Structure formats: structure tokens, C-alpha cells
Amino acid sequence: MSNCACGGGHHAGGGGPFSEGRELVDFVAQAHGGAKRNAPIPGGGLATSCQGCGAPFTLTTFVGSCPECQGVHAVAPPRSDDAANIQFAGLGYRLP
Numbered sequence: 566m567s568n569c570a571c572g573g574g575h576h577a578g579g580g581g582p583f584s585e586g587r588e589l590v591d592f593v594a595q596a597h598g599g600a601k602r603n604a605p606i607p608g609g610g611l612a613t614s615c616q617g618c619g620a621p622f623t624l625t626t627f628v629g630s631c632p633e634c635q636g637v638h639a640v641a642p643p644r645s646d647d648a649a650n651i652q653f654a655g656l657g658y659r660l661p
């Protein structure tokens with residue numbers, strides 16, 4: 566990430582729950598050996614709009630895809646109480 570303007574030191578050591586964009590998606594997808602990736606978000610999920618194509622959808626697992634364009638989105642488990650924390654991996658990204 567080179568466009569982060571937060572000024573914080575949270576990028577040390579690579580991805581973490583406060584990463585952004587693709588870095589966050591990768592982090593959540595690999596957390597706990599991938600166990601969190603398909604785990605349901607408490608409360609039934611987060612209603613959001615795709616950050617790639619704008620289609621409304623509900624993110625029901627910590628890593629999920631837009632039903633329209635398959636754009637990959639994720640939210641860190643400690644921050645999953647707010648749809649504003651959902652990060653988008655970018656168009657063309659596919660989960661490893």
C-alpha cells in the first residue's frame with residue numbers, strides 16, 4: 566500500500582485487521598488458516614454496496630463476493646460491526 570494517508574504505524578509486519586483494500590482481504594482470507602474466510606458475520610451480515618460495480622449486496626461472511634461482478638470484499642472480524650469497514654480487493658482480484 567502506498568496510498569495510505571493515515572500516518573500510523575500499523576503497516577509494520579504486513580497485513581492486519583486495520584489494513585486496507587487488498588491487503589485486508591488477503592489478511593482475512595488467510596487468518597486462522599482460512600477458517601475465518603467463510604465464517605458468518607454475527608448479526609446476519611452487513612448490507613453494503615459493491616465498491617467495484619455499485620450493486621447492493623449483503624456481506625454474510627468475512628470474505629465475500631459481489632453477486633454481480635464477483636468483486637471480492639472482506640471485513641476484519643474485530644471491525645465487523647460496521648459496513649464502513651468493508652474493504653474491496655479491487656477489480657480482477659481472485660482469492661488465492
Ligand SMILES: [Zn+2]
Binds near residue numbers: 632636
Ligand atoms: Zn460488484
